[in-house]
Amino acid sequence: MAxxxxxxxxxxxxxxxxxxxxxxxxxxxxxxxxxQELGNPAPPPEQKPEPSWQDKVWLVVLIANIxxxxxxxxxxxVKDPRLEFLRTLVPWLGGGxxxxxxxxxxxxxxxxxxxxxxxxxxxxxxxSLLAVRxxxxxxxxxxxxxxxxxxLNDRPEDHSRKLWLTLQNYKIRLTPAKGDxxxxxxxxxxWTELMRAALGGAQPxxxxxxxxxxxxxxQLFPMDESAKLVIVRSRGSFDRDFQPVKPLQKVNEKTVExxxxxxxxxxxxxxxxxxxxxxxxxxxxxxxxxxxxxxxKEIEFRELPCP
Numbered sequence: 001m002a003x004x005x006x007x008x009x010x011x012x013x014x015x016x017x018x019x020x021x022x023x024x025x026x027x028x029x030x031x032x033x034x035x036q037e038l039g040n041p042a043p044p045p046e047q048k049p050e051p052s053w054q055d056k057v058w059l060v061v062l063i064a065n066i067x068x069x070x071x072x073x074x075x076x077x078v079k080d081p082r083l084e085f086l087r088t089l090v091p092w093l094g095g096g097x098x099x100x101x102x103x104x105x106x107x108x109x110x111x112x113x114x115x116x117x118x119x120x121x122x123x124x125x126x127x128s129l130l131a132v133r134x135x136x137x138x139x140x141x142x143x144x145x146x147x148x149x150x151x152l153n154d155r156p157e158d159h160s161r162k163l164w165l166t167l168q169n170y171k172i173r174l175t176p177a178k179g180d181x182x183x184x185x186x187x188x189x190x191w192t193e194l195m196r197a198a199l200g201g202a203q204p205x206x207x208x209x210x211x212x213x214x215x216x217x218x219q220l221f222p223m224d225e226s227a228k229l230v231i232v233r234s235r236g237s238f239d240r241d242f243q244p245v246k247p248l249q250k251v252n253e254k255t256v257e258x259x260x261x262x263x264x265x266x267x268x269x270x271x272x273x274x275x276x277x278x279x280x281x282x283x284x285x286x287x288x289x290x291x292x293x294x295x296x297k298e299i300e301f302r303e304l305p306c307p
Contacts, residue, residue, distance in 0.1 A: 068129035137165040137198035144207040227260040234273040
């Protein structure tokens with residue numbers, strides 16, 4: 001072929017290298033595929049059902065239940081520095097999963113929210129949580145003396161009126177008024193005790209402690225190790241948070257004992273009425289009434305009858 005010769009081009013403009021039986025079959029196959037697709041168009045995409053107003057209501061109920069459950073988390077867990085990492089990770093992780101699988105969560109929640117048993121469960125849970133978090137439980141504690149300052153979970157309360165509380169455990173602090181020589185006391189009130197009191201049970205009694213003195217006839221001495229004062233509450237029992245100051249010892253819910261070492265002595269007891277007797281071996285005095293008040297009272301033992 002001469003150097004200046006050019007390849008011949010077909011009259012219809014087609015490149016002879018791209019024409020042939022194989023190319024024609026390929027073109028014809030593409031044309032047939034297009035004709036089939038045009039004759040049988042693809043089905044339209046499936047339309048997902050839109051959530052109804054009922055679905056939205058039950059979603060709000062679910063969110064409310066989750067929020068109320070989180071609010072029940074103990075405060076020492078929330079403030080625990082060891083859980084700081086989880087408090088940061090969980091919201092981000094949960095939000096990311098919800099964003100990625102939003103359609104999946106949406107479909108599942110709609111399906112679940114239309115089940116009758118699920119709705120009953122969510123409604124019962126919401127009512128229970130609202131009962132727990134709402135101040136529906138009335139308490140009328142006995143606080144002595146009347147001028148003492150009462151605090152529940154570090155929040156001052158007016159104990160002269162009925163207290164409306166939520167169902168939870170409480171830490172009670174009773175502080176004496178200014179100028180009172182007593183020390184503040186701390187009590188515990190469990191949610192079960194609160195419920196019993198609110199449903200008509202005995203009301204809790206929170207009292208401060210004050211001293212009393214005794215005097216023993218010197219003719220009754222010497223005393224031995226068995227000599228003691230036996231102090232019994234006239235009404236009710238000692239509160240469970242009462243911790244006697246040694247050498248005063250708690251025997252049971254109604255009784256404490258104090259060893260007698262000298263003719264004069266003193267002890268500290270919660271406000272109230274008591275019966276006190278002197279005991280030495282088989283010898284026992286007649287019980288004497290004692291009322292512990294803010295003013296120091298004194299009792300005297302002159303005789304110690306023996307059988």
